[in-house]
Amino acid sequence: AAVLAALVTAGARPAEPGEFTRRAVLNGQVDLLQAEAIGDLIDARSQRARRAAIDQLDGGLSRRVLALRDALITLEALIAYDIDFPEEDDGPVPRDRILHAADDAQAQLEALLATARAGELVREGALVVIAGAPNAGKSSLFNALLGRRRAIVTDVPGTTRDALEAVLDAGRWPLRLVDTAGLRQTDDLVEQLGVEVSTDYLGQADIVLACGESDDAVAHVVNVVTPMTKGVVVPVRTKDDVDASDAGDASDASDASASSGSDSAGDASPAAVSTSAERGTGLGELVAAIEQVLDSTSGGVPPDTPLLTHLRHRQAIDRARGEVAAFREGWASGALPAPVAAVHLREGVHVLEELVGAVDVEDVLSRVFSSFCIGK
Structure with a gap:
């Protein structure tokens, strides 16, 4: 502190x-997208997020x-x-050539835009919420997936x-795994608040693990949580200690998920998964x-494809x-004269230049670097 005071x-x-990264941008050493990647690399919480940032x-x-x-x-x-040379010897540019070029550019923009969902998942992590009744093995599953004791586990219902x-x-x-309070009606004020928090997480979840110790319990949880979430519901039996004939009944829970799952899930609704936190079985399958x-749900983006990882990217x-x-x-309909139609292309160019920082946009720079730590 004394040294800093003396320097000041x-x-x-x-x-x-x-500020250091900002100066690199202003001096042309990196562009704005690369500068954002520096911040993402610092904040990355997973290997894939680090690879995407690099x-x-x-x-x-x-x-x-x-x-x-x-x-x-x-x-x-x-x-x-x-517009400028309509009567040159070569004649006007063929209309089909212009339309084909426009279609190709639009297709490329749409393909890049389609990576935004994957970019969001890579940068922020998919929100995976473990839900179920009290004492359904949620915390044990949470700990088992993490490979360490993070949540308290007891035989007393309502521990979480x-x-x-x-x-x-x-x-x-990368997964943001969330262990939640058991879903039930209770007179305990603290537990009621916990259930409210659980409900909030369910509303934001990308995936919900609907947990129960039996097939009937799993099917019940699936029916309870499906109206509460837009995410995909995965039925999970947390007690994998039944015989093979009972294991076949797990399809009942899977059918419940498929019949009452969210519309956003589409064909992504998976079959029920049987796990045992005590024995460590079924975790890889889950x-x-x-x-x-x-x-x-991420659009099947191939590996090593550049991703749109920020809302700013997606909007641009x-x-x-x-x-x-x-x-x-x-242009195709002839509703706009060529000079007017070309204004849209100029605006598109400007938007892309603004995205990489090729134009002087002080407010954009301020917005990007406001999230950085001191220095960097």
């Missing part, structure tokens, strides 16, 4: 949030965005040629009064079922896509 007295000042820092997303910008500039140049959250980084997707759901690409679509519609 001598004229130095503390660095502002993200790829973005290496310029993977920037190259794709700039290639799209160049495609729009080329398309804009074709329109300008038609609050939600416990931990990151599980054991597969293709993680595999979770990953299968996420693979399906969506705006650019909208501008190209407006150009395409106006």
Whole structure:
């Protein structure tokens, strides 16, 4: 503290949030997407999030965005040629060529926009909520998946009064695993508050693990939680200590999930999974079922594909896509004169340049670096 005070007295000042990275952007060492990747790399809580941040820092997303910008500039140049030199020997630019170029640019923008869901899951982690009645083995399953004791486990119903959250980084997707209070009617005020917290988590969940010790219990939990969530419900039997004939009845819980699951799940609703936290059985199968759901709901983005990991990215690409679509519609129908239609292309180029920081946008810089720690 004394050294810092002496430095300030001598004229130095503390660095502002993200100032070093901001200077790198202003000096052209990195672009805005790469600068965001530095913050993402610092905050990454999983291997996949780190890999995605490193790829973005290496310029993977920037190259794709700039290639799209160049495609729009080329398309804009074709329109300008038609406007400025309509009677050249080569004749006007074929209309089909312009429409094909516009369709190709729009398809590329839509393909990039489709990575936003996967990018969100990679950066923030998929929210996986463990739900069920009190004393249904939720906390034991939570601890078993984490491989350590994180939640208190007793035979007393209602032991878990609050939600416990931990990151599980054991597969293709980072998971935000949440152990919740048992769902039941109770006169205990503290437990009531815990159930309210559980309900809030269910409303935000990407996946709900509907836990019960028997098939009937699992089916009941599936029916209870399905109206409370937009996520995919995975039936989980937490006592894998029945004989093979009983194990076949697990399909009842799976059928309940398929018949009453959320519309967003589509074909992603998995079969029931039997687990035993005590013996450690079924845990790998459960993680595999979770990953299968996420693979399906994230759009099946191939590995090593540049991802849109921020809301700012998604909004910019969506705006650019909208501008190209407006150009395409106006040009194809003849409703817009060429100079007016070309304005949409210019706006699309501007949006993409703003995304990578190729234009002087002080407010965008301030917004990006406000989330950085001091210095960096």
